[in-house]
Amino acid sequence: MEIQSSIDKVRGWGDALIKALPNIILAIIVIVISYFLSRIVYNVVLRLVNKRVPKITIARLIARTSAIIVISLGLFITLNVLNLSGTLKTILSAAGISGLVIGLALQGTLSNTLSGIILSFRKxxxxxxxxxxxxxxxxxxxxxxxxxxxxxxxxxxxxxxxxxxxxxxxxxxxLTTKIRVTVTCGVSYNSDLEMVEKLTTETINQHFNQESIDTEMEFYYTDFGDSSINFMVRFWIDGTSGVPKLKAKSKAIIEIKKAFAKADIDIPFPIRTLQFENNPLSTISAKKNK
The missing domain is CATH 2.30.30.60 (SH3 type barrels.)
Known part of the structure; x- marks a missing residue:
């Protein structure tokens, strides 16, 4: 009886295998097609992304992700072909739970990775x-x-x-080829303000040709300071970084100082005057004499 039962089981397995053979062959074909299709997708995506993203690591990451998506779709189709929908649901449930756990554990890392991909595509x-x-x-x-x-x-x-x-x-x-430089300064109260403005703008235009730039230079007196009348001059230079801006500002300060010194225009510095109405030392000396 036991031998006959074993033989019946084997026959049943054989019959089931024969019935499922077309689906198995179809599943193998789907897996093979998915594999080669993923390779094609990887190369195509890598070539396209390389045109937009100069960083090869980012480009390869995006291409691998695309290939994994293609393989995953092929796996799901294969399970459906083999009538393993229950297994498919189990895999999806396990993947969802695992993804949630991994996402919480690697929240910072995944956030930085996604941000890096987004930054790579920003123009x-x-x-x-x-x-x-x-x-x-x-x-x-x-x-x-x-x-x-x-x-x-x-x-x-x-x-x-x-x-x-x-x-x-x-x-x-x-992003732009022009940088605006701002220089602030102050002149004494007895200065000819119209002459100061003219001399400053001429000095800037002499060393930083503003005629070749569409935007005009700006000059404004800003306020009455404690020891000077302060002004601000803004002009443009060609540059795409902060270093040319620092160099231009330094040169402008030097040239404005030279021009003011030559024209006897004073750039005052703060002076504090202390005035004592009563002399406490004299009072103490008078008391002692008494």
Whole structure:
């Protein structure tokens, strides 16, 4: 009886295998097609992303993700072909729970990775741009999957999380080819203010040709200071980073100082005068004499 029962089971398995053979063959075909299709998708996506993203690690990550999606779709189709919908539901449930646990555990890392991918596709920030963000200013050296690298003017390297760049505002000096420079100064109260304005604008235009730039130079007297009448002059230079701005401001200060000295225009410095109405030492001496 036991032998006959075993034989019946084997026959039943054989019959089931024969019935399921077309589905098995179809499932194998689907898996093979999914594999080769994923390779094609990987290469195509990598080629397309490379045109938009200069960082190869980001491009490969996006291409691998696309290939995994294709393989996953092929796996789900295969399970349906084999009538394993129950197994498919179990896998989806397990994947959902595992994804939730992993997402909570790696929330910061995944956030930085996603932010890095988004930053790689943004047109207003690229490698080589000079930006200012999160209290730092420098050249963008790298946009990686987890961090953002800046090189400051003093050659220090600053590494920032991608999330902080995406969530905070930043100033990109490289988006335009012109930078406006502002210089403030003060002259004494007995100065000829019209002459000061004319001399300042002529000096700036002499060393920073403003005629070749469409935007006009601006000169304003700002306030009556404690020891001077203060003014502000704003002019434009060609540049895409903060270094030319610092150099232009330094040169403007030097040239304005030279021009004022030549024209006998005084740039005063604060002076504090102390006045005593009563002399306490004299009072004490008088009391002692008595």
């Amino acid at each position: 207003n920030i690229k490698i080589g741009n000079w930006i200012e963000t999160n209290g730092y200013q420098g050249e963008v050296m790298d946009i990686n999957t987890n961090y953002f690298v800046l090189k400051e003017a003093d050659n220090n390297i600053v590494i920032l999380p991608n999330k902080s760049i995406l969530e905070n505002s930043f100033k990109n000096y490289s």
